[in-house]
Amino acid sequence: MAEKALTDIPRALREQFDRGMAAYNKHNLDYAITLFTDALQKEPAFYDCREALRAAQFRKGGKASGIFKKFLGQASPVLAKAQIALRTNPPEALHCAEEVLNDDPKNHAAHELLARAAMNVGLPKTAVLSLEIVFKANPGDRGVAIRLAQALVAAGQVQRADKIYSDLLAANPADLEVARAYKDLGARRTIHEKGYADFGSNTGSYRDALKDKEEAVTLEQENRTLKAEDVTERLLAEYQARLSREPGNPKVLRSLADLQAQAGRHDESLAIYQQIIELEGRKDPSLDKAIADVRLRQFAARIEALDPGEPNYPERRATLERERDEFELTDCRQRVERFPTDLGIRFELGQLYFRTKRISEAIQELQKAQSHPHRRLAAMGLLARCFAHRGMNDLAARTFQNALKEKLVFDDEKKELLYELGVVLEKMGKPAEAIEQFKAIYENDIGFRDIAARVDAYYAAQAGGH
Numbered sequence: 001m002a003e004k005a006l007t008d009i010p011r012a013l014r015e016q017f018d019r020g021m022a023a024y025n026k027h028n029l030d031y032a033i034t035l036f037t038d039a040l041q042k043e044p045a046f047y048d049c050r051e052a053l054r055a056a057q058f059r060k061g062g063k064a065s066g067i068f069k070k071f072l073g074q075a076s077p078v079l080a081k082a083q084i085a086l087r088t089n090p091p092e093a094l095h096c097a098e099e100v101l102n103d104d105p106k107n108h109a110a111h112e113l114l115a116r117a118a119m120n121v122g123l124p125k126t127a128v129l130s131l132e133i134v135f136k137a138n139p140g141d142r143g144v145a146i147r148l149a150q151a152l153v154a155a156g157q158v159q160r161a162d163k164i165y166s167d168l169l170a171a172n173p174a175d176l177e178v179a180r181a182y183k184d185l186g187a188r189r190t191i192h193e194k195g196y197a198d199f200g201s202n203t204g205s206y207r208d209a210l211k212d213k214e215e216a217v218t219l220e221q222e223n224r225t226l227k228a229e230d231v232t233e234r235l236l237a238e239y240q241a242r243l244s245r246e247p248g249n250p251k252v253l254r255s256l257a258d259l260q261a262q263a264g265r266h267d268e269s270l271a272i273y274q275q276i277i278e279l280e281g282r283k284d285p286s287l288d289k290a291i292a293d294v295r296l297r298q299f300a301a302r303i304e305a306l307d308p309g310e311p312n313y314p315e316r317r318a319t320l321e322r323e324r325d326e327f328e329l330t331d332c333r334q335r336v337e338r339f340p341t342d343l344g345i346r347f348e349l350g351q352l353y354f355r356t357k358r359i360s361e362a363i364q365e366l367q368k369a370q371s372h373p374h375r376r377l378a379a380m381g382l383l384a385r386c387f388a389h390r391g392m393n394d395l396a397a398r399t400f401q402n403a404l405k406e407k408l409v410f411d412d413e414k415k416e417l418l419y420e421l422g423v424v425l426e427k428m429g430k431p432a433e434a435i436e437q438f439k440a441i442y443e444n445d446i447g448f449r450d451i452a453a454r455v456d457a458y459y460a461a462q463a464g465g466h
Contacts, residue, residue, distance in 0.1 A: 003047040003125045013039050017049050024052065029060040033102050040098060044091045047125055053098065054129060057105035080443055082113055086120070087447070093117035094126075108134050109410040109444065112144075115151065124154035134409060142168065142374050143411055146178065153185060161185060171374045172344040173286030176293060183262055235259050250276050258290065266298045285339045292331045299324040328352060336365075343372035347379050359386050377403050381417055388424050396424045415441050415448050422454075 006014060020035035036053035040046055082096030097114035100107055111130035118126035131148040138144055145164050152161035165182040168175060239256040246252055257272035273291050282288060303320050306313055332349045339345055347369035353362035363386045369379040384399035400421035407414045422437035435458050441448050442455045 002045060003123055004043070004045045006048045009043060009046055009049075013043055013046065013049075017046070017052070020049075020056075021052060024056050024059075027059075029056050032056045033060065037095075037098055037102060041095045044094050044121065044126075045123060047123075050126055050129060054101075054105070057101050061105040079107075079110060079113065082110075082117075083444055084446065086113060086117055090117040090120040094121075106133070106137070108137065108408060112409060112411060115147065119151060119154070124151045127151040128155055128157070138409055140373050141409060141411075142175075142178075142378075143413055144409060146181070149181070149185075158185065168374070169286070172372070173284075174289045174342075174344040174348050176289075179286075179290075179293075183258060233263075236263065248279060250280055253279075254287070261290070261294045261297070264297075264301075266294050266301070269294050282338055285335065285342050285345060288331075288335050288338065289345075292328070292335070295327060295331070296324065299327070325356065329356065343369050344375060347372060347375045350379065350382060354382055354386060354389075357389075359389055362386050377407055377413065377417075380406075381413070381420070384424075385420065388420070388427075393424050393428045397421060397428065400424065410444055415445060419449060419451070 006017070009017070016035055016039050020032045020039070023029075023032035023035065033053065033056050036049050036056060039049050040053060043049075078096050078099050082093045082100070085093040085096060094114060094117045097110045097117065100110040101114070104110070111134050115127040115130045115134075118124070118130070128148065128151045131144065131151055135141070135144050135148045145168055149161040149164040152158070152164070162182075162185060165178055165185060168178045169182060172178070236256070236259050239252055239259065243249065243252050243256060253272055253276050257269045257276070260266075260269035260272060270291065273287065273294070276287060299320060303317060303324075306317055306320075310316070329349075329352050332345065332352055335345050336342075336349050346365045350362045350365035350369055353359070353365060363383060366379045366383040366386065370376050370383070372379065380399055380403035384396045384403065387393070387396035387399060400417055404414065404417050404421070407417060418437045418441050422434040425431075425434035425437065435455070438451055438454045438458070441451045446452050
Protein backbone atom coordinates (compact mmCIF):
# COMPACT_ATOMS: atom_id res chain seq x y z
CA MET A 1 0.00 0.00 0.00
CA ALA A 2 1.17 3.54 -0.74
CA GLU A 3 -0.31 6.97 -0.11
CA LYS A 4 -2.70 8.11 -2.84
CA ALA A 5 -3.32 11.61 -4.11
CA LEU A 6 -6.80 12.96 -4.72
CA THR A 7 -6.60 12.11 -8.42
CA ASP A 8 -5.98 8.43 -7.58
CA ILE A 9 -9.13 8.10 -5.48
CA PRO A 10 -12.43 6.69 -6.87
CA ARG A 11 -14.99 9.30 -7.82
CA ALA A 12 -17.46 8.39 -5.08
CA LEU A 13 -14.86 8.92 -2.36
CA ARG A 14 -13.68 12.17 -3.97
CA GLU A 15 -17.24 13.45 -3.83
CA GLN A 16 -17.51 12.40 -0.19
CA PHE A 17 -14.24 14.23 0.50
CA ASP A 18 -15.61 17.35 -1.23
CA ARG A 19 -18.71 17.22 0.98
CA GLY A 20 -16.47 16.93 4.00
CA MET A 21 -14.43 19.96 2.94
CA ALA A 22 -17.63 21.95 2.40
CA ALA A 23 -18.77 21.02 5.91
CA TYR A 24 -15.35 21.93 7.29
CA ASN A 25 -15.41 25.36 5.64
CA LYS A 26 -18.86 25.97 7.17
CA HIS A 27 -17.50 24.97 10.61
CA ASN A 28 -19.81 21.93 10.65
CA LEU A 29 -16.94 19.95 12.14
CA ASP A 30 -18.80 16.92 13.46
CA TYR A 31 -20.21 16.17 10.02
CA ALA A 32 -16.85 16.82 8.34
CA ILE A 33 -15.10 14.44 10.76
CA THR A 34 -17.73 11.76 10.13
CA LEU A 35 -17.31 12.02 6.36
CA PHE A 36 -13.50 12.06 6.48
CA THR A 37 -13.32 9.14 8.94
CA ASP A 38 -15.65 7.03 6.83
CA ALA A 39 -13.70 7.78 3.66
CA LEU A 40 -10.44 6.80 5.33
CA GLN A 41 -11.90 3.55 6.59
CA LYS A 42 -12.72 2.71 2.97
CA GLU A 43 -9.37 3.98 1.63
CA PRO A 44 -6.65 4.29 4.34
CA ALA A 45 -4.12 5.54 1.76
CA PHE A 46 -6.17 8.69 0.99
CA TYR A 47 -3.57 11.13 2.32
CA ASP A 48 -5.34 14.40 1.46
CA CYS A 49 -8.32 13.17 3.44
CA ARG A 50 -6.05 12.25 6.37
CA GLU A 51 -4.68 15.78 6.46
CA ALA A 52 -8.18 17.26 6.29
CA LEU A 53 -9.39 15.00 9.10
CA ARG A 54 -6.47 16.05 11.29
CA ALA A 55 -7.24 19.72 10.69
CA ALA A 56 -10.90 19.17 11.56
CA GLN A 57 -10.00 17.25 14.71
CA PHE A 58 -7.76 20.02 15.98
CA ARG A 59 -10.20 22.77 15.06
CA LYS A 60 -12.94 20.96 16.97
CA GLY A 61 -10.70 19.98 19.89
CA GLY A 62 -9.09 23.37 20.39
CA LYS A 63 -7.88 23.79 23.91
CA ALA A 64 -10.44 21.39 25.33
CA SER A 65 -8.14 18.45 24.80
CA GLY A 66 -6.44 18.72 28.15
CA ILE A 67 -4.35 16.43 30.28
CA PHE A 68 -7.33 14.64 31.82
CA LYS A 69 -8.83 13.89 28.44
CA LYS A 70 -5.50 12.69 27.13
CA PHE A 71 -5.05 10.12 29.85
CA LEU A 72 -8.67 9.06 29.57
CA GLY A 73 -8.05 8.41 25.88
CA GLN A 74 -4.93 6.39 26.58
CA ALA A 75 -6.93 3.98 28.72
CA SER A 76 -9.93 3.79 26.36
CA PRO A 77 -11.23 0.44 25.12
CA VAL A 78 -11.01 1.75 21.54
CA LEU A 79 -7.26 2.25 21.93
CA ALA A 80 -6.91 -1.21 23.46
CA LYS A 81 -8.78 -2.59 20.45
CA ALA A 82 -6.40 -0.72 18.15
CA GLN A 83 -3.40 -2.18 19.96
CA ILE A 84 -4.69 -5.71 19.34
CA ALA A 85 -5.55 -4.91 15.70
CA LEU A 86 -2.04 -3.55 15.14
CA ARG A 87 -0.69 -7.10 14.88
CA THR A 88 -3.39 -8.68 12.76
CA ASN A 89 -5.19 -5.86 10.94
CA PRO A 90 -3.18 -2.60 10.75
CA PRO A 91 -5.84 -0.76 8.65
CA GLU A 92 -8.34 -1.43 11.42
CA ALA A 93 -5.81 -0.12 13.94
CA LEU A 94 -5.58 3.07 11.86
CA HIS A 95 -9.34 3.48 12.00
CA CYS A 96 -9.54 2.84 15.76
CA ALA A 97 -6.74 5.35 16.42
CA GLU A 98 -8.57 7.98 14.39
CA GLU A 99 -11.71 7.35 16.44
CA VAL A 100 -9.73 8.20 19.57
CA LEU A 101 -8.25 11.27 17.89
CA ASN A 102 -11.72 12.43 16.85
CA ASP A 103 -12.38 13.00 20.56
CA ASP A 104 -8.83 13.88 21.59
CA PRO A 105 -6.56 15.05 18.76
CA LYS A 106 -3.61 15.47 21.15
CA ASN A 107 -3.66 11.90 22.42
CA HIS A 108 -0.03 10.90 22.07
CA ALA A 109 -0.66 7.19 22.57
CA ALA A 110 -3.14 7.20 19.70
CA HIS A 111 -0.75 9.11 17.44
CA GLU A 112 2.11 6.72 18.18
CA LEU A 113 -0.06 3.68 17.57
CA LEU A 114 -1.40 5.20 14.35
CA ALA A 115 2.16 5.84 13.19
CA ARG A 116 3.18 2.24 13.85
CA ALA A 117 0.15 0.94 11.97
CA ALA A 118 0.85 3.31 9.08
CA MET A 119 4.44 2.14 8.77
CA ASN A 120 3.27 -1.47 8.88
CA VAL A 121 1.14 -0.93 5.77
CA GLY A 122 3.57 1.31 3.90
CA LEU A 123 2.07 4.74 4.60
CA PRO A 124 5.10 6.75 5.80
CA LYS A 125 3.58 10.19 5.14
CA THR A 126 0.65 9.21 7.34
CA ALA A 127 3.10 8.14 10.06
CA VAL A 128 4.97 11.45 9.75
CA LEU A 129 1.71 13.38 10.18
CA SER A 130 1.18 11.86 13.63
CA LEU A 131 4.81 11.60 14.74
CA GLU A 132 5.38 15.29 14.08
CA ILE A 133 2.58 16.09 16.54
CA VAL A 134 4.16 13.89 19.22
CA PHE A 135 7.64 15.21 18.48
CA LYS A 136 6.52 18.84 18.71
CA ALA A 137 5.13 18.17 22.19
CA ASN A 138 8.20 16.15 23.23
CA PRO A 139 11.21 17.50 21.31
CA GLY A 140 13.62 15.89 23.77
CA ASP A 141 12.26 12.36 23.37
CA ARG A 142 15.00 10.46 21.56
CA GLY A 143 12.78 7.50 20.67
CA VAL A 144 10.13 9.68 19.06
CA ALA A 145 12.80 11.64 17.19
CA ILE A 146 14.32 8.46 15.76
CA ARG A 147 10.94 7.08 14.69
CA LEU A 148 10.09 10.39 13.03
CA ALA A 149 13.41 10.43 11.19
CA GLN A 150 12.86 6.85 9.99
CA ALA A 151 9.39 7.72 8.74
CA LEU A 152 10.71 10.83 6.99
CA VAL A 153 13.35 8.76 5.21
CA ALA A 154 10.69 6.25 4.12
CA ALA A 155 8.58 9.17 2.87
CA GLY A 156 11.52 10.49 0.84
CA GLN A 157 11.98 13.59 3.02
CA VAL A 158 15.70 13.05 3.48
CA GLN A 159 16.69 16.61 4.35
CA ARG A 160 14.26 16.80 7.25
CA ALA A 161 15.46 13.45 8.56
CA ASP A 162 19.02 14.69 8.24
CA LYS A 163 18.22 17.66 10.51
CA ILE A 164 16.76 15.40 13.21
CA TYR A 165 19.70 13.00 13.20
CA SER A 166 22.12 15.92 13.17
CA ASP A 167 20.44 17.48 16.22
CA LEU A 168 20.47 14.15 18.06
CA LEU A 169 24.18 13.70 17.39
CA ALA A 170 24.92 17.26 18.45
CA ALA A 171 23.18 16.53 21.75
CA ASN A 172 24.94 13.20 22.21
CA PRO A 173 27.89 12.46 19.90
CA ALA A 174 28.33 9.09 21.62
CA ASP A 175 24.97 7.75 20.45
CA LEU A 176 26.09 4.84 18.28
CA GLU A 177 22.63 3.96 16.97
CA VAL A 178 22.02 7.50 15.75
CA ALA A 179 25.53 7.77 14.33
CA ARG A 180 25.01 4.65 12.23
CA ALA A 181 21.62 5.83 11.03
CA TYR A 182 23.13 9.19 10.13
CA LYS A 183 25.88 7.50 8.11
CA ASP A 184 23.35 5.37 6.27
CA LEU A 185 21.33 8.48 5.58
CA GLY A 186 24.45 10.16 4.23
CA ALA A 187 24.75 7.48 1.57
CA ARG A 188 21.08 7.83 0.71
CA ARG A 189 21.39 11.60 0.58
CA THR A 190 24.36 11.32 -1.76
CA ILE A 191 22.35 9.10 -4.08
CA HIS A 192 19.55 11.64 -4.06
CA GLU A 193 21.82 14.62 -4.61
CA LYS A 194 23.67 12.96 -7.48
CA GLY A 195 20.52 11.78 -9.20
CA TYR A 196 21.09 8.09 -8.40
CA ALA A 197 17.70 7.81 -6.73
CA ASP A 198 15.84 7.40 -10.00
CA PHE A 199 18.36 4.81 -11.09
CA GLY A 200 17.93 2.76 -7.91
CA SER A 201 14.13 2.87 -8.06
CA ASN A 202 13.96 2.23 -11.84
CA THR A 203 12.02 5.45 -12.40
CA GLY A 204 14.59 6.89 -14.79
CA SER A 205 17.20 5.72 -17.26
CA TYR A 206 20.80 5.07 -16.36
CA ARG A 207 21.87 7.98 -18.53
CA ASP A 208 19.38 10.41 -17.01
CA ALA A 209 20.22 9.34 -13.47
CA LEU A 210 23.99 9.53 -13.79
CA LYS A 211 24.21 12.31 -16.39
CA ASP A 212 27.33 10.64 -17.65
CA LYS A 213 27.01 8.66 -20.88
CA GLU A 214 30.30 6.82 -20.55
CA GLU A 215 29.53 5.65 -17.02
CA ALA A 216 25.98 4.76 -18.02
CA VAL A 217 27.25 2.52 -20.83
CA THR A 218 29.61 0.76 -18.44
CA LEU A 219 26.83 0.06 -15.97
CA GLU A 220 24.55 -1.18 -18.73
CA GLN A 221 27.21 -3.57 -19.95
CA GLU A 222 27.89 -4.90 -16.46
CA ASN A 223 24.15 -5.14 -15.69
CA ARG A 224 24.83 -3.93 -12.16
CA THR A 225 22.38 -2.78 -9.51
CA LEU A 226 23.09 0.07 -7.18
CA LYS A 227 23.84 -1.22 -3.68
CA ALA A 228 25.00 0.38 -0.45
CA GLU A 229 28.47 -1.10 -1.02
CA ASP A 230 28.63 0.56 -4.42
CA VAL A 231 27.72 3.91 -2.91
CA THR A 232 30.40 3.52 -0.25
CA GLU A 233 33.04 2.76 -2.86
CA ARG A 234 31.99 5.77 -4.92
CA LEU A 235 32.19 8.02 -1.90
CA LEU A 236 35.57 6.63 -0.92
CA ALA A 237 36.93 7.37 -4.39
CA GLU A 238 35.48 10.88 -4.29
CA TYR A 239 36.94 11.72 -0.89
CA GLN A 240 40.32 10.22 -1.75
CA ALA A 241 40.41 12.37 -4.89
CA ARG A 242 39.39 15.40 -2.86
CA LEU A 243 42.07 14.67 -0.26
CA SER A 244 44.72 14.68 -2.98
CA ARG A 245 43.55 18.23 -3.80
CA GLU A 246 43.17 19.27 -0.15
CA PRO A 247 45.82 17.35 1.81
CA GLY A 248 45.38 17.60 5.54
CA ASN A 249 41.78 18.81 5.41
CA PRO A 250 40.41 17.39 8.70
CA LYS A 251 36.80 17.30 7.51
CA VAL A 252 37.72 15.30 4.44
CA LEU A 253 39.90 13.02 6.55
CA ARG A 254 37.06 12.42 8.98
CA SER A 255 34.60 11.55 6.22
CA LEU A 256 37.16 9.23 4.66
CA ALA A 257 37.87 7.51 8.00
CA ASP A 258 34.16 7.04 8.68
CA LEU A 259 33.65 5.53 5.22
CA GLN A 260 36.61 3.17 5.66
CA ALA A 261 35.07 1.99 8.93
CA GLN A 262 31.71 1.55 7.21
CA ALA A 263 33.42 -0.57 4.56
CA GLY A 264 34.99 -2.77 7.24
CA ARG A 265 38.55 -1.54 6.61
CA HIS A 266 39.32 -1.04 10.26
CA ASP A 267 43.10 -0.60 10.10
CA GLU A 268 42.83 2.03 7.36
CA SER A 269 40.13 3.83 9.30
CA LEU A 270 42.18 3.92 12.52
CA ALA A 271 45.22 5.19 10.65
CA ILE A 272 43.24 8.13 9.27
CA TYR A 273 41.72 8.90 12.67
CA GLN A 274 45.27 9.02 14.02
CA GLN A 275 46.18 11.58 11.34
CA ILE A 276 43.32 13.77 12.53
CA ILE A 277 44.55 13.53 16.14
CA GLU A 278 48.05 14.54 15.03
CA LEU A 279 46.60 17.51 13.16
CA GLU A 280 44.03 18.73 15.71
CA GLY A 281 44.68 16.92 18.97
CA ARG A 282 41.96 15.25 21.05
CA LYS A 283 39.33 17.97 21.27
CA ASP A 284 36.34 16.21 19.69
CA PRO A 285 34.62 13.55 21.84
CA SER A 286 32.84 12.13 18.78
CA LEU A 287 36.23 11.35 17.23
CA ASP A 288 37.29 9.36 20.28
CA LYS A 289 33.98 7.53 20.23
CA ALA A 290 34.39 6.71 16.53
CA ILE A 291 37.84 5.25 17.24
CA ALA A 292 36.44 3.16 20.09
CA ASP A 293 33.66 1.87 17.85
CA VAL A 294 36.15 0.75 15.21
CA ARG A 295 38.22 -1.03 17.85
CA LEU A 296 35.11 -2.83 19.07
CA ARG A 297 34.32 -3.84 15.49
CA GLN A 298 37.81 -5.32 15.29
CA PHE A 299 37.11 -7.41 18.36
CA ALA A 300 33.80 -8.52 16.86
CA ALA A 301 35.53 -9.56 13.62
CA ARG A 302 38.16 -11.55 15.53
CA ILE A 303 35.49 -13.34 17.54
CA GLU A 304 33.48 -14.06 14.40
CA ALA A 305 36.58 -15.50 12.70
CA LEU A 306 37.07 -18.15 15.39
CA ASP A 307 36.33 -21.72 14.38
CA PRO A 308 33.72 -23.24 16.72
CA GLY A 309 35.05 -26.67 15.81
CA GLU A 310 38.45 -26.10 17.40
CA PRO A 311 38.99 -27.78 20.78
CA ASN A 312 40.02 -24.54 22.49
CA TYR A 313 37.25 -22.44 20.93
CA PRO A 314 35.42 -21.67 24.22
CA GLU A 315 38.63 -20.52 25.90
CA ARG A 316 39.73 -18.37 22.95
CA ARG A 317 36.30 -16.79 22.64
CA ALA A 318 36.13 -16.09 26.38
CA THR A 319 39.61 -14.52 26.27
CA LEU A 320 38.68 -12.22 23.38
CA GLU A 321 35.41 -11.22 25.02
CA ARG A 322 37.22 -10.43 28.26
CA GLU A 323 39.80 -8.34 26.38
CA ARG A 324 36.98 -6.55 24.56
CA ASP A 325 35.13 -5.75 27.78
CA GLU A 326 38.32 -4.53 29.46
CA PHE A 327 39.12 -2.31 26.49
CA GLU A 328 35.60 -0.87 26.35
CA LEU A 329 35.59 0.04 30.03
CA THR A 330 39.12 1.45 30.04
CA ASP A 331 38.50 3.47 26.90
CA CYS A 332 35.27 4.93 28.26
CA ARG A 333 36.97 5.91 31.52
CA GLN A 334 39.69 7.66 29.55
CA ARG A 335 37.12 9.55 27.51
CA VAL A 336 35.40 10.70 30.71
CA GLU A 337 38.77 11.95 31.97
CA ARG A 338 39.39 13.83 28.72
CA PHE A 339 35.85 15.24 28.51
CA PRO A 340 34.57 15.39 32.11
CA THR A 341 31.63 17.66 31.27
CA ASP A 342 30.28 15.41 28.50
CA LEU A 343 27.28 13.80 30.20
CA GLY A 344 26.67 11.48 27.28
CA ILE A 345 29.97 9.72 28.00
CA ARG A 346 29.05 9.66 31.72
CA PHE A 347 25.87 7.81 30.81
CA GLU A 348 27.80 5.38 28.62
CA LEU A 349 30.22 4.69 31.48
CA GLY A 350 27.33 4.20 33.88
CA GLN A 351 25.86 1.60 31.52
CA LEU A 352 29.17 -0.25 31.37
CA TYR A 353 29.56 -0.21 35.14
CA PHE A 354 26.04 -1.57 35.55
CA ARG A 355 26.68 -4.29 32.98
CA THR A 356 29.82 -5.37 34.83
CA LYS A 357 28.02 -5.29 38.23
CA ARG A 358 30.04 -2.34 39.55
CA ILE A 359 26.96 -0.80 41.05
CA SER A 360 28.51 1.91 43.24
CA GLU A 361 30.48 3.30 40.30
CA ALA A 362 27.39 3.06 38.08
CA ILE A 363 25.28 5.03 40.56
CA GLN A 364 27.88 7.79 40.71
CA GLU A 365 28.01 8.22 36.92
CA LEU A 366 24.27 7.90 36.37
CA GLN A 367 23.47 10.50 39.01
CA LYS A 368 25.57 12.94 37.00
CA ALA A 369 24.12 11.76 33.67
CA GLN A 370 20.60 12.65 34.87
CA SER A 371 21.37 16.26 33.89
CA HIS A 372 21.74 15.27 30.23
CA PRO A 373 18.60 16.59 28.47
CA HIS A 374 18.32 13.63 26.10
CA ARG A 375 19.57 10.91 28.46
CA ARG A 376 17.77 11.98 31.62
CA LEU A 377 14.97 9.39 31.58
CA ALA A 378 17.27 6.56 30.52
CA ALA A 379 19.72 7.53 33.27
CA MET A 380 16.94 7.66 35.85
CA GLY A 381 15.66 4.25 34.80
CA LEU A 382 19.09 2.66 35.00
CA LEU A 383 19.78 4.40 38.30
CA ALA A 384 16.56 2.92 39.71
CA ARG A 385 17.71 -0.53 38.57
CA CYS A 386 20.99 0.03 40.40
CA PHE A 387 19.08 0.77 43.60
CA ALA A 388 16.94 -2.33 43.08
CA HIS A 389 20.07 -4.43 42.50
CA ARG A 390 21.33 -3.21 45.88
CA GLY A 391 18.02 -4.07 47.55
CA MET A 392 17.21 -0.38 48.08
CA ASN A 393 13.68 -0.89 46.80
CA ASP A 394 12.22 2.30 48.29
CA LEU A 395 14.83 4.39 46.46
CA ALA A 396 14.29 2.36 43.29
CA ALA A 397 10.51 2.83 43.41
CA ARG A 398 10.79 6.57 44.00
CA THR A 399 13.26 6.96 41.13
CA PHE A 400 11.05 4.96 38.75
CA GLN A 401 8.04 7.06 39.78
CA ASN A 402 9.96 10.31 39.20
CA ALA A 403 10.96 9.12 35.74
CA LEU A 404 7.37 8.17 34.91
CA LYS A 405 6.18 11.65 35.88
CA GLU A 406 8.36 13.03 33.10
CA LYS A 407 7.52 10.33 30.56
CA LEU A 408 4.33 11.48 28.85
CA VAL A 409 4.37 9.29 25.74
CA PHE A 410 3.30 5.67 26.22
CA ASP A 411 6.12 3.99 24.32
CA ASP A 412 8.41 1.03 25.00
CA GLU A 413 10.53 3.06 27.40
CA LYS A 414 7.48 3.85 29.52
CA LYS A 415 6.42 0.21 29.49
CA GLU A 416 9.85 -0.79 30.79
CA LEU A 417 9.66 1.80 33.57
CA LEU A 418 6.19 0.66 34.60
CA TYR A 419 7.19 -3.00 34.50
CA GLU A 420 10.31 -2.50 36.59
CA LEU A 421 8.37 -0.36 39.07
CA GLY A 422 5.78 -3.13 39.37
CA VAL A 423 8.48 -5.70 40.09
CA VAL A 424 10.01 -3.48 42.77
CA LEU A 425 6.63 -2.84 44.39
CA GLU A 426 6.05 -6.60 44.52
CA LYS A 427 9.36 -7.01 46.35
CA MET A 428 8.24 -4.32 48.78
CA GLY A 429 5.11 -6.31 49.58
CA LYS A 430 2.76 -3.94 47.76
CA PRO A 431 0.90 -6.22 45.34
CA ALA A 432 -2.06 -3.87 44.87
CA GLU A 433 0.21 -1.04 43.70
CA ALA A 434 2.28 -3.44 41.60
CA ILE A 435 -0.67 -4.80 39.65
CA GLU A 436 -1.76 -1.26 38.74
CA GLN A 437 1.56 -0.80 36.90
CA PHE A 438 1.10 -4.11 35.09
CA LYS A 439 -2.51 -3.30 34.19
CA ALA A 440 -1.44 0.04 32.70
CA ILE A 441 0.82 -1.88 30.32
CA TYR A 442 -1.81 -4.55 29.64
CA GLU A 443 -4.28 -1.89 28.49
CA ASN A 444 -1.84 -0.76 25.81
CA ASP A 445 0.27 -3.79 24.91
CA ILE A 446 -0.88 -7.25 25.99
CA GLY A 447 2.16 -8.81 24.33
CA PHE A 448 4.77 -6.96 26.38
CA ARG A 449 7.05 -9.40 28.24
CA ASP A 450 4.99 -11.67 30.55
CA ILE A 451 2.42 -8.95 31.26
CA ALA A 452 -0.54 -11.03 30.04
CA ALA A 453 0.35 -13.91 32.37
CA ARG A 454 0.78 -11.57 35.34
CA VAL A 455 -2.52 -9.76 34.85
CA ASP A 456 -4.44 -12.94 33.99
CA ALA A 457 -3.07 -14.61 37.12
CA TYR A 458 -4.19 -11.64 39.21
CA TYR A 459 -7.78 -11.76 37.92
CA ALA A 460 -7.86 -15.57 38.23
CA ALA A 461 -6.85 -15.23 41.86
CA GLN A 462 -9.52 -12.60 42.38
CA ALA A 463 -12.15 -14.89 40.89
CA GLY A 464 -10.94 -17.83 42.96
CA GLY A 465 -11.17 -15.75 46.12
CA HIS A 466 -14.85 -15.33 45.57
